[in-house]
Amino acid sequence: MEKYYISYNQIHTIMKNLSCEIRESGFEPDYIVAIGTGGFIPARMIKTFINRPILTVGIAYYDLNDNIMDTPHIIQWIDEPQVKLEGKKILLVDEVDDSRATIGYCLEKLLTHNPQEIAVTVVHNKKKEKRGSIPPEIKKYFAGETMDDKWICYPWDADDICEHDINCKY
Amino acid sequence: MEKYYISYNQIHTIMKNLSCEIRESGFEPDYIVAIGTGGFIPARMIKTFINRPILTVGIAYYDLNDNIMDTPHIIQWIDEPQVKLEGKKILLVDEVDDSRATIGYCLEKLLTHNPQEIAVTVVHNKKKEKRGSIPPEIKKYFAGETMDDKWICYPWDADDICEHDINCKY
Numbered sequence: 272m273e274k275y276y277i278s279y280n281q282i283h284t285i286m287k288n289l290s291c292e293i294r295e296s297g298f299e300p301d302y303i304v305a306i307g308t309g310g311f312i313p314a315r316m317i318k319t320f321i322n323r324p325i326l327t328v329g330i331a332y333y334d335l336n337d338n339i340m341d342t343p344h345i346i347q348w349i350d351e352p353q354v355k356l357e358g359k360k361i362l363l364v365d366e367v368d369d370s371r372a373t374i375g376y377c378l379e380k381l382l383t384h385n386p387q388e389i390a391v392t393v394v395h396n397k398k399k400e401k402r403g404s405i406p407p408e409i410k411k412y413f414a415g416e417t418m419d420d421k422w423i424c425y426p427w428d429a430d431d432i433c434e435h436d437i438n439c440k441y
Numbered sequence: 442m443e444k445y446y447i448s449y450n451q452i453h454t455i456m457k458n459l460s461c462e463i464r465e466s467g468f469e470p471d472y473i474v475a476i477g478t479g480g481f482i483p484a485r486m487i488k489t490f491i492n493r494p495i496l497t498v499g500i501a502y503y504d505l506n507d508n509i510m511d512t513p514h515i516i517q518w519i520d521e522p523q524v525k526l527e528g529k530k531i532l533l534v535d536e537v538d539d540s541r542a543t544i545g546y547c548l549e550k551l552l553t554h555n556p557q558e559i560a561v562t563v564v565h566n567k568k569k570e571k572r573g574s575i576p577p578e579i580k581k582y583f584a585g586e587t588m589d590d591k592w593i594c595y596p597w598d599a600d601d602i603c604e605h606d607i608n609c610k611y
Contacts, residue, residue, distance in 0.1 A: 279449030283602040308488055308495050311481045315597050318478055324516045325478050327497040346494045350520045427485050432453040 275421040276438035282394055282426070283316050285415035289392055290320030292413055293362065298390050300362035302326055302354070306377055307346065309366035312427055313394050317364060326354060328380075330373050343376055349384070356384035363389055367423060368396040368414065375403025382408060395423055445591040446608035452564055452596070453486050455585035459562055460490030463532065468560050468581055470532035472496055472524070476547055477516065479536035482597055483564050487534060496524060498550075500543050513546055519554070526554035533559055537593060538566040538584065545573025552578060565593055 293300075300323050305314030307329040314325050329346030333339055349356065361381060368374055374391060381389055390411035399420040405412065429435035463470075470493050475484030477499035484495050499516030503509055519526065531551060538544055544561060551559055560581035569590040575582065599605035 279453070279596070280602045280606065283449070283596065283599070287600075287602075305481070307497070308485050311475070311485045311495070311497075315478050315481045319598055319600070324499065324501070325481070326499070326517050327477070327481075329494065329496070331494070345523065347496050348520060348523060350518060353515065353518060426449070426453065428489055429453070430457075430489070432450045432457075436450065 272420070272422045274424055274438075275418070276424045276435060276440070277394075277426065278436050278439045279312075279426045279432075281439065282313060282415075285394055286313055286316035287320055289413050289415050290317055293321065293390065293392065293411075296390075296411060296413075298362070298388070298411055299360065300390070301359040302356070303362045303364060304328060304349075304377075304381065306330060306363065306365040306373060309425070310364045313366055313392075314364040317362070317392070321362070323362070328377060330377060332373065343373070348380075351384070356381070356386045358385070358387050361386050361389045363391050364393070365391075366394050366425060368393045368401075369399075371401035371403035371405070373403070375401075375405060378406050378409060382406060397421075442590070442592045444594055444608075445588070446594045446605060446610070447564075447596065448606050448609045449482075449596045449602075451609065452483060452585075455564055456483055456486035457490055459583050459585050460487055462583055463491065463560065463562065463581075466560075466581060466583075468532070468558070469530065470560070471529040472526070473532045473534060474498060474519075474547075474551065476500060476533065476535040476543060479595070480534040483536055483562075484534040487532070487562070491532070493532070498547060500547060502543065513543070518550075521554070526551070526556045528555070528557050531556050531559045533561050534563070535561075536564050536595060538563045538571075539569075541571035541573035541575070543573070545571075545575060548576050548579055552576060567591075 392413040396414035473495045562583040564585045566584035
């Protein structure tokens with residue numbers, strides 16, 4: 272599969288532009304919820320432009336040996352007594368909407384907290400058949416780049432970041 | 442105060458080198474715990490080199506209007522029934538050891554979970570008088586750069602990331 276390299280600075284600029292788009296849509300979140308670990312870096316970038324507390328949720332479909340598991344394993348969730356999401360507006364952030372399985376799973380689970388509204392934002396949305404789905408309650412979806420199904424090489428996964436940047440197109 | 446600019450790529454390389462140092466010390470964490478929100482990006486970078494699940498804790502000494510508060514406000518903590526830290530080795534990650542207040546607070550609170558060992562790692566440690574302290578139980582501390590008390594400009598706080606990078610020294 273064709274590889275697509277993207278740098279930290281490119282993602283930073285995408286998150287800045289997405290933040291503008293989110294603000295212009297009239298959506299004002301109470302909380303940013305980052306899906307770990309892919310959403311951590313994009314979510315922290317967004318926080319500079321939309322200054323709201325970040326909560327994180329950790330979901331893994333892979334074990335430590337990179338074997339795929341049938342059911343997702345929850346690494347961390349939101350502690351209800353500590354934070355009440357009921358009636359709140361949530362901006363859910365992940366790096367990529369690939370099969371949509373993780374995002375769909377998180378949305379279903381977040382909806383059980385009875386938030387007022389959830390908007391989804393991702394750096395990349397891949398144009399491909401999706402295994403997961405976005406529940407009908409979710410009306411706002413923001414993608415930085417909509418692209419064909421390539422192998423996206425994120426900077427945080429790079430062993431040598433200088434070599435990685437040489438492979439970035441623009 | 443003098444400003445010190447640092448790029449994403451510089452931090453990525455620092456975290457790679459720190460990961461080597463941590464491995465060479467013989468410390469093998471079960472969990473990475475990122476202090477939010479400054480530790481999110483460094484922690485995710487470390488995960489590429491030390492592949493362990495990331496848990497996050499959110500602590501705020503500032504309210505949304507950037508007013509300092511007397512007591513820290515917990516935004517998120519670790520849900521005990523979900524994750525047992527008892528007997529585990531934890532690598533605690535933050536971006537900067539400034540006054541040591543946040544790190545000291547998190548260490549005290551993490552110790553109540555009865556972990557086997559906690560090691561601390563930060564991108565920067567400032568040589569200055571510390572208000573907080575590192576409990577005597579903590580024997581391992583890794584800093585990417587030890588520096589004078591400057592105003593560190595992290596890339597994730599940049600409005601214009603290209604302009605930011607021009608200000609980075611090397």
